[in-house]
Amino acid sequence: MNWSFVxxxxxxxxxxxxxxxxxxxxxxxxxxxxNMAYGxxxxxxxxxxxxxxxxxxxxxxxxMAAGILTGVVGGVFVNALAFIPIHDKPNYQxxxxxxxxxxxxxxxxxxxxxxxxxAKSLPQLFGTGSVNILGVVMTADKIGASLSAVVLLTxxxxxxxxxxxxxxxxxxMMNPHAASIVGxxxxxxxxxxxxLTGGLAGLASVLLAQTYYVAPFSGITPMVKGLSIALMGGxxxxxxxxxxxxxxxxxxxxxxxxxxxxxxxITQFLLIILILLIRPRGIAGILDKAREx
Amino acid sequence: MTAxxxxxxxxxxxxxxxxxxxxxxxHDLDLNVYAGERVGLVGLNGHGKSTLFLxxxxxxxxxRGSILLDGHEVGRTRSQGPGRYTHLVVxxxxxxxxxxxxxxxxxxVEEHLDSGAFTPRAWKERGERxxxxxxxxxxxxxxxxxxxxxxxGGERRMVSLGRGLMADASLFLVDEPSLGLAPKIGKSVxxxxxxxxxxxSAMVIAEQNVGLLEGRVDRIIGMHAGKLKGEASVxxxxxxxxxxx
Numbered sequence: 001m002n003w004s005f006v007x008x009x010x011x012x013x014x015x016x017x018x019x020x021x022x023x024x025x026x027x028x029x030x031x032x033x034x035n036m037a038y039g040x041x042x043x044x045x046x047x048x049x050x051x052x053x054x055x056x057x058x059x060x061x062x063x064m065a066a067g068i069l070t071g072v073v074g075g076v077f078v079n080a081l082a083f084i085p086i087h088d089k090p091n092y093q094x095x096x097x098x099x100x101x102x103x104x105x106x107x108x109x110x111x112x113x114x115x116x117x118x119a120k121s122l123p124q125l126f127g128t129g130s131v132n133i134l135g136v137v138m139t140a141d142k143i144g145a146s147l148s149a150v151v152l153l154t155x156x157x158x159x160x161x162x163x164x165x166x167x168x169x170x171x172x173m174m175n176p177h178a179a180s181i182v183g184x185x186x187x188x189x190x191x192x193x194x195x196l197t198g199g200l201a202g203l204a205s206v207l208l209a210q211t212y213y214v215a216p217f218s219g220i221t222p223m224v225k226g227l228s229i230a231l232m233g234g235x236x237x238x239x240x241x242x243x244x245x246x247x248x249x250x251x252x253x254x255x256x257x258x259x260x261x262x263x264x265x266i267t268q269f270l271l272i273i274l275i276l277l278i279r280p281r282g283i284a285g286i287l288d289k290a291r292e293x
Numbered sequence: 294m295t296a297x298x299x300x301x302x303x304x305x306x307x308x309x310x311x312x313x314x315x316x317x318x319x320h321d322l323d324l325n326v327y328a329g330e331r332v333g334l335v336g337l338n339g340h341g342k343s344t345l346f347l348x349x350x351x352x353x354x355x356x357r358g359s360i361l362l363d364g365h366e367v368g369r370t371r372s373q374g375p376g377r378y379t380h381l382v383v384x385x386x387x388x389x390x391x392x393x394x395x396x397x398x399x400x401x402v403e404e405h406l407d408s409g410a411f412t413p414r415a416w417k418e419r420g421e422r423x424x425x426x427x428x429x430x431x432x433x434x435x436x437x438x439x440x441x442x443x444x445x446g447g448e449r450r451m452v453s454l455g456r457g458l459m460a461d462a463s464l465f466l467v468d469e470p471s472l473g474l475a476p477k478i479g480k481s482v483x484x485x486x487x488x489x490x491x492x493x494s495a496m497v498i499a500e501q502n503v504g505l506l507e508g509r510v511d512r513i514i515g516m517h518a519g520k521l522k523g524e525a526s527v528x529x530x531x532x533x534x535x536x537x538x
Contacts, residue, residue, distance in 0.1 A: 088374035164407075164416065171397050171408050178395035180376040181350065182456065183383035183411040 075198020234284025
C-alpha cells in the first residue's frame with residue numbers, strides 16, 4: 001500500500017469536504033434550513049468556472065473567482081426562492097427542505113439540458129509539479145487545493161470572528177429569537193449567509209474539479225458527504241465540522257485504497273452511525289463547554 | 294406628540310389585542326409612557342405582562358392595534374410571522390430585555406454588549422458605552438472574554454440587561470429583571486436599573502413583586518387578565534391605596 005498517496009488524498013479530501021460541511025452547517029444553524037440545493041450550487045459553480053476558463057482564459061484567479069462568484073449567485077438565488085417566501089410560515093423547516101430539494105432537481109436537469117451529459121474538465125490551476133514533504137509526495141493540484149481551502153476558510157472564519165456582519169451571523173446561529181430582539185433582520189442576514197455558503201460551495205467545486213470533473217450531477221455525492229460531515233461534527237459547529245472532515249477524509253482515502261472506491265459511502269455511514277451512537281450531538285458535543293440554556 | 298401633561302409620549306398604545314394561536318392574552322389595551330419616566334408594570338404570572346412587551350416588539354403570536362413608538366407607528370395587524378418586523382421596531386428605538394434572558398450562549402460578554410449596539414450611532418460609540426455598562430454592572434468587567442454560556446444566572450441577567458442598555462433606545466422594556474435570582478442579587482439588579490440615566494427615553498419594568506419597585510419608579514400600573522387595572526404614583530404607594538393588587 002502506498003501510504004503517502006493515502007495521506008495526500010486524505011488531506012485534500014478533508015479540506016474540500018470540510019469547506020462544504022462548514023457551508024451546510026452554517027446554513028442549518030443560522031437559517032434553520034437544510035439546503036438540499038447545495039449540490040446544485042456546487043455543480044452550477046463548476047460550470048461557471050468552466051465557462052470562464054473557456055471564454056475568458058484558463059488562468060487560476062479567473063477560474064477560481066468565477067467559480068466562487070457563481071456559487072455566491074447560486075446561494076442568493078436559492079435564498080430568494082426557498083427561504084424568503086416561507087421562512088416565517090408554519091412548518092418552515094420541512095417546507096424549506098422540500099423547496100431546496102425541488103430547486104436541486106430542477107436545477108440539475110437544467111444543467112443537463114443546457115450543457116449535455118458529457119463531463120467537462122477544468123484546466124490545471126496549480127501546475128503539474130510535485131513536492132516531497134516528510135516522505136509524503138504531494139502533487140501540485142493537491143497542495144493547491146488544500147492550501148487554498150485552508151486559507152480561504154481561515155479568512156472566512158476570521159471575518160466571522162471580527163466583523164459586525166459576522167457577529168450578526170453568529171448571533172443568529174445561536175439564538176434567532178434573541179437576534180431579532182437586538183435588531184438583526186433575518187432576511188438581510190439570510191442573504192449574506194447564503195452568499196457566503198454559496199461561495200464556499202463554489203470554492204469546493206473548483207478545487208474538487210482538479211481531481212475529478214464537472215458534470216450536471218457532480219454535486220450530489222459531495223453534498224451528501226458534506227451533510228454527513230456536518231451532522232457528525234454537530235450541526236452548527238465549525239470546529240466539529242473540521243474534525244469530522246479530517247475523520248471522513250481519512251476514511252475515504254483508506255477505504256478507496258484498501259477496499260475500493262465503491263465501498264466509500266458504506267464505511268462512511270457506518271462510521272457516522274457509530275459516532276452518533278456514542279455522541280448523539282456529534283463531535284461538537286465534546287468540544288462545547290458552554291451550557292445550552 | 295404632546296399629551297395632556299405636556300410631556301413627549303415615547304409610547305402610545307391604542308386598542309392593542311394580542312395572543313398566541315386561539316388564545317387572546319391582551320384585550321384592547323391602551324397605555325401611554327412619557328419621556329423620562331420609569332413605569333412599573335405589576336401583575337401576576339399569566340396576566341399578559343410579557344405578551345404586552347412581546348407584542349410591542351412584534352414577537353407575539355398575533356396582534357392587532359396601534360402602537361406609536363416615538364410617534365412612529367410600529368403596530369400592525371398580523372396573524373403569524375412573529376419576529377419578522379422586530380428588527381425594524383428595534384431600529385426605531387426599542388430595547389427589549391426579555392424574560393429568560395435570551396442570550397447567545399457561545400458569544401463572549403463583550404460580543405453580547407457589541408450585539409446590543411447594532412444601530413449605526415451606537416456601533417460607533419460602542420467603546421464608551423461598554424465602559425458605561427461596566428460601571429453599572431462592575432462584575433462583568435472580569436468576564437468580558439468569557440462565553441456567556443458559562444456564566445451564572447445573575448451574571449447572565451446582567452449581560453442581558455447590559456445588552457439592552459447598549460442600544461440607542463427611546464423605550465426600554467425590562468421583563469421581570471429579578472425573576473429566578475436570589476433576593477439580594479435581584480435587588481441589586483433593580484437598583485442598577487434605577488441608576489440608569491434615562492434622559493429623553495423611558496423605561497417600563499414588569500415585575501410580580503411590587504415591593505421591589507415601590508417608591509423607586511414614577512408610577513406603578515397593575516395588570517390583570519390582559520387589561521390595565523388602576524394606577525398608583527409613588528407619592529401614594531400601592532399598599533395604602535391598593536387598586537393594582
